[in-house]
Amino acid sequence: MTVQPAREHRRTRQRAAVDEVLDETADFISAQELHALLRARGAGVGLATVYRTLQTLADDGRVDVLRSDAGEAVYRRCAREEHHHHLVCRSCGATVEIAGPTVERWAKSVADQHGYADVSHTLEIFGTCPRCAA
Amino acid sequence: MTVQPAREHRRTRQRAAVDEVLDETADFISAQELHALLRARGAGVGLATVYRTLQTLADDGRVDVLRSDAGEAVYRRCAREEHHHHLVCRSCGATVEIAGPTVERWAKSVADQHGYADVSHTLEIFGTCPRCAA
DNA sequence: ATCAAGACTGACAACCATTGTCAAAACCTC
DNA sequence: GAGGTTTTGACAATGGTTGTCAGTCTTGAT
Numbered sequence: 001m002t003v004q005p006a007r008e009h010r011r012t013r014q015r016a017a018v019d020e021v022l023d024e025t026a027d028f029i030s031a032q033e034l035h036a037l038l039r040a041r042g043a044g045v046g047l048a049t050v051y052r053t054l055q056t057l058a059d060d061g062r063v064d065v066l067r068s069d070a071g072e073a074v075y076r077r078c079a080r081e082e083h084h085h086h087l088v089c090r091s092c093g094a095t096v097e098i099a100g101p102t103v104e105r106w107a108k109s110v111a112d113q114h115g116y117a118d119v120s121h122t123l124e125i126f127g128t129c130p131r132c133a134a
Numbered sequence: 135m136t137v138q139p140a141r142e143h144r145r146t147r148q149r150a151a152v153d154e155v156l157d158e159t160a161d162f163i164s165a166q167e168l169h170a171l172l173r174a175r176g177a178g179v180g181l182a183t184v185y186r187t188l189q190t191l192a193d194d195g196r197v198d199v200l201r202s203d204a205g206e207a208v209y210r211r212c213a214r215e216e217h218h219h220h221l222v223c224r225s226c227g228a229t230v231e232i233a234g235p236t237v238e239r240w241a242k243s244v245a246d247q248h249g250y251a252d253v254s255h256t257l258e259i260f261g262t263c264p265r266c267a268a
Numbered sequence: 269a270t271c272a273a274g275a276c277t278g279a280c281a282a283c284c285a286t287t288g289t290c291a292a293a294a295c296c297t298c
Numbered sequence: 299g300a301g302g303t304t305t306t307g308a309c310a311a312t313g314g315t316t317g318t319c320a321g322t323c324t325t326g327a328t
Contacts, residue, residue: 116261
């Protein structure tokens with residue numbers, strides 16, 4: 001078997017459209033919002049397709065997913081590939097990516113202490129950004 | 135005992151029932167599960183009431199809420215009142231409460247660095263507990 | 269006890285994000 | 299192009315959660 005870099009999915013107009021929106025959008029966006037945006041923009045894409053595309057991207061680690069307070073899943077294309085966290089503005093959604101080796105180690109050690117294996121964790125920080133606080 | 139600091143809600147059979155289940159349950163439980171459990175136990179309580187009761191408890195900070203991977207809200211009565219986190223078994227749900235002053239400070243400082251005010255954060259650790267790993 | 273006021277309840281409908289379905293369309297390889 | 303596979307999209311179905319509203323229960327006062 002030849003080395004398969006990562007061409008597992010086909011390039012289609014719909015996926016390109018979703019990708020484009022993700023590139024232009026700095027903040028987390030929900031599948032519904034993305035769908036509405038595409039429709040408004042003329043390049044309509046089926047809702048189911050939007051969901052499938054986002055899910056695929058998330059599975060491949062190409063976008064980050066987290067849950068809004070309402071429990072809705074929101075997506076965002078992130079700059080760094082490695083594991084990281086987010087500092088999100090509660091008011092406008094402005095997001096800063098955070099790398100926290102300290103926390104990673106801490107989480108690991110806490111889990112070890114209690115004998116938990118296969119550890120993963122979620123960590124998001126919320127606050128009011130400088131612009132919204134003004 | 136005459137001093138009633140915060141009797142904002144009435145005591146009813148239904149709320150007592152929900153409370154009881156929460157006391158007996160060490161792991162996070164969903165509203166649906168709680169409702170089924172009550173029904174099976176004979177002390178039926180309306181589903182809407184279960185939801186309302188849990189929401190009220192959560193608002194009052196009497197139970198912790200977090201979202202399962204499926205996006206379902208799950209509830210748990212916690213031992214400590216102060217802010218803390220959880221180490222949850224991915225398989226059986228066994229939960230350990232964790233206090234992490236280090237993380238609290240870290241989160242605060244990260245937020246400060248970026249000028250974010252009014253900071254809060256969510257942090258949960260998932261893993262496989264010793265018993266499930268066996 | 270009794271009562272009135274209003275908080276609480278529950279069966280059911282309504283919501284809404286998300287997923288399943290499946291025939292038609294798009295795509296790639298030969 | 300032809301054939302086989304992947305993708306799409308309109309629509310139905312699912313499932314957790316919230317809204318509704320008339321009837322019931324608590325509570326504090328009488």
